[in-house]
Structures are given as C-alpha cells and as structure tokens.
Amino acid sequence: xxxxxxDTATEVKTFISSENxxxxxxxxxxLTRRVIEAFPEDQLFTFQIGGMRTFGAMxxxxxxxxxxxxxxxxxxxxxxxxxxxxxxxxxxxxKEYLLQQWDLSTEAIIHWFPQxxxxxxxxxxxxxxxxxxHVYSSLLYFIDNEIHHRAQGFVYLRSLGVExxxxxxxx
Amino acid sequence: xxxxxxDTATEVKTFISSENxxxxxxxxxxLTRRVIEAFPEDQLFTFQIGGMRTFGAMxxxxxxxxxxxxxxxxxxxxxxxxxxxxxxxxxxxxKEYLLQQWDLSTEAIIHWFPQxxxxxxxxxxxxxxxxxxHVYSSLLYFIDNEIHHRAQGFVYLRSLGVExxxxxxxx
Numbered sequence: 001x002x003x004x005x006x007d008t009a010t011e012v013k014t015f016i017s018s019e020n021x022x023x024x025x026x027x028x029x030x031l032t033r034r035v036i037e038a039f040p041e042d043q044l045f046t047f048q049i050g051g052m053r054t055f056g057a058m059x060x061x062x063x064x065x066x067x068x069x070x071x072x073x074x075x076x077x078x079x080x081x082x083x084x085x086x087x088x089x090x091x092x093x094x095k096e097y098l099l100q101q102w103d104l105s106t107e108a109i110i111h112w113f114p115q116x117x118x119x120x121x122x123x124x125x126x127x128x129x130x131x132x133x134h135v136y137s138s139l140l141y142f143i144d145n146e147i148h149h150r151a152q153g154f155v156y157l158r159s160l161g162v163e164x165x166x167x168x169x170x171x
Numbered sequence: 172x173x174x175x176x177x178d179t180a181t182e183v184k185t186f187i188s189s190e191n192x193x194x195x196x197x198x199x200x201x202l203t204r205r206v207i208e209a210f211p212e213d214q215l216f217t218f219q220i221g222g223m224r225t226f227g228a229m230x231x232x233x234x235x236x237x238x239x240x241x242x243x244x245x246x247x248x249x250x251x252x253x254x255x256x257x258x259x260x261x262x263x264x265x266k267e268y269l270l271q272q273w274d275l276s277t278e279a280i281i282h283w284f285p286q287x288x289x290x291x292x293x294x295x296x297x298x299x300x301x302x303x304x305h306v307y308s309s310l311l312y313f314i315d316n317e318i319h320h321r322a323q324g325f326v327y328l329r330s331l332g333v334e335x336x337x338x339x340x341x342x
Binding site: 012013014015016017018019020021024028049050051052117118121131134136137140141144145147148149150151152154155156157158159160161167168 | 183184185186187188189190191192195199220221222223288289292302305307308310311312315316318319320321322323325326327328329330331332338339
C-alpha cells in the first residue's frame with residue numbers, strides 16, 4: 001500500500017447527509033403505510049404465524065418507537081413508552097387508528113429530525129433510557145426495525161392471499 | 172423562524188460516514204448469516220409460505236446483489252447477474268454453499284466499499300445496468316433488501332418452530 005492509499009483509507013467520508021437520510025426514511029414510511037392499508041381489517045389484530053404477534057401489534061411497536069425516539073434524540077425526553085407492553089385499547093384496534101397515528105408520527109419525525117445537530121449524531125445515547133448506542137446507529141435501528149416488521153407483514157399478506165405493495169416503490 | 176434557524180435548516184449535516192455505514196452493514200451480515208445457519212437444512216430450498224420463494228432462493232438473490240453491487244459502484248462492471256433468474260445448480264442448494272458464498276461476499280464488500288469516493292456516493296448510477304438512483308440510495312437499498320428478506324426468514328423459522336437469532340444482536 002502506498003502512503004497515498006493509506007491516507008485515503010483513513011479519510012472520513014460522508015456517506016449520506018441527515019436531510020437525505022430523513023427522505024429515505026419518509027420513503028420507507030410511505031411504503032409501510034401502504035402495507036397497513038393493504039391489510040384486511042378483520043385480520044389486523046387476529047392473524048399471526050408461528051406464535052408471532054399480529055401485524056397490528058407490530059405497527060403499534062413502530063408507533064411507540066419512531067417519533068418518540070427522534071424527539072428523544074433532540075430533547076432527551078423519551079416519553080412513557082412501556083416496551084414490555086405496547087398497549088392498545090379495544091377501541092384503538094382499527095386500521096383507521098393505526099393510519100391516523102402513522103401520519104401524526106411521520107409529521108412529528110419531519111418536525112424533530114432536522115433539529116438533531118451533526119455533532120449529536122456521533123454522540124452515545126441511551127434510547128428510551130435503556131438502549132445504548134450512537135445516535136446515528138440508534139436512528140438506523142428504528143428504520144431497520146420498521147423494515148423488519150413490515151417484511152413480516154408482507155409474509156402475513158401473502159399468506160392471506162393479498163399481494164403486498166411493491167417493495168421498491170417509496171413514492 | 173429567525174434567520175439563524177433558517178440558516179441551520181439549510182446547512183448540510185453529515186448523518187453517517189462511509190466507514191460507519193459499512194460497519195452497520197457488516198453487523199447486519201453477521202445477523203443474516205446466523206439466520207442462514209439456524210435454518211433447517213431440509214427446509215432451506217423447499218419450505219415456503221403463501222406462494223413466496225424459499226429462504227434459500229432469497230439468500231441467493233442477496234448473494235447476487237451485495238458484493239457485485241458494491242464492486243459495480245467502483246468499477247461500473249455489474250457482472251452477468253440475471254435478475255429474472257437467480258440460478259442455482261442442485262449441487263449448490265446446500266446451507267454450506269450459501270454460508271461459504273456469504274463469507275466470500277462479505278470479504279468482497281469489505282474490499283470494495285472503502286474504494287467508493289465521497290463524491291461518488293452523490294452521483295446517479297444505473298445499478299446492474301437497470302436500476303437508477305443515487306449511489307448512497309442504491310447501497311441503502313441493498314441493505315434494506317437484506318433486512319427485508321431476512322425478516323421473511325424469521326417468519327419462516329417461527330413457522331417451522333425454530334427461534335430466530337436476536338434481531339438486536341449484530342456482533
């Protein structure tokens with residue numbers, strides 16, 4: 001390895017800006033919203049495979065993480081989410097409620113995310129008072145977790161005979 | 172909004188460096204490898220839900236994308252992958268083959284990824300000669316696609332009565 005290559009290897013290169021990362025996430029949220037919309041209402045809180053949670057319960061977890069998590073990165077206020085119990089009342093167990101909360105969460109993410117400073121992304125944080133990691137890594141984890149549970153929703157839909165929305169379409 | 176806030180809002184902030192993003196991906200690849208390992212050998216190329224592909228076939232798609240995709244970002248050589256036919260011979264349809272190819276792909280990703288320049292991440296590219304987007308977005312898509320199919324593997328495992336590896340563990 002020449003010295004020039006060694007220099008290049010240790011140079012810090014930006015992979016993505018916070019603005020573009022937020023846009024990627026918003027694209028994911030549009031797709032996840034379509035998966036919620038596509039789910040048969042009468043199966044949303046009843047259908048499951050292999051002892052897993054219902055898709056409605058998974059979406060509730062995503063709702064408990066997304067906006068609250070981003071706000072926490074800015075304010076260090078993590079709300080009162082109980083991760084052992086993503087509770088919903090019987091009245092809340094509807095597609096309409098999930099979609100309404102989904103849209104409110106997306107708005108809140110768009111409000112809070114740009115308030116995270118460049119330095120903050122590199123800091124170590126205890127998300128929700130318990131999960132330690134870099135801010136950038138924790139935010140990616142929130143997105144990974146959304147992709148993960150949405151993909152499980154894809155299998156549930158296929159199993160119910162419903163064609164899921166196109167994975168590649170984020171518009 | 173004060174002028175100062177307006178300035179802050181338009182400032183370009185780094186979300187993550189290429190080195191840290193690569194480390195995140197390598198963490199994902201460790202987890203995906205454990206899902207392949209956990210899959211019962213006799214179900215890898217036979218078990219499916221709702222008319223979907225087998226998990227082995229999904230892993231073959233991931234193998235066709237990852238290393239070849241990253242190398243393509245550097246060289247513009249996209250290999251000869253046929254995305255309409257992620258072909259495997261009968262002899263290749265084993266867990267051992269998938270794990271061996273997985274490790275070779277990870278090594279190749281670690282080799283090629285650091286050779287992508289900061290400017291290149293912002294360029295528009297036609298991945299595999301057909302999927303147009305920014306380089307950063309296309310690379311994130313490769314990772315999203317891995318998370319997506321791995322999560323479907325989680326459902327297959329649960330359906331087969333096998334507990335999947337912990338989602339949060341990337342070590």
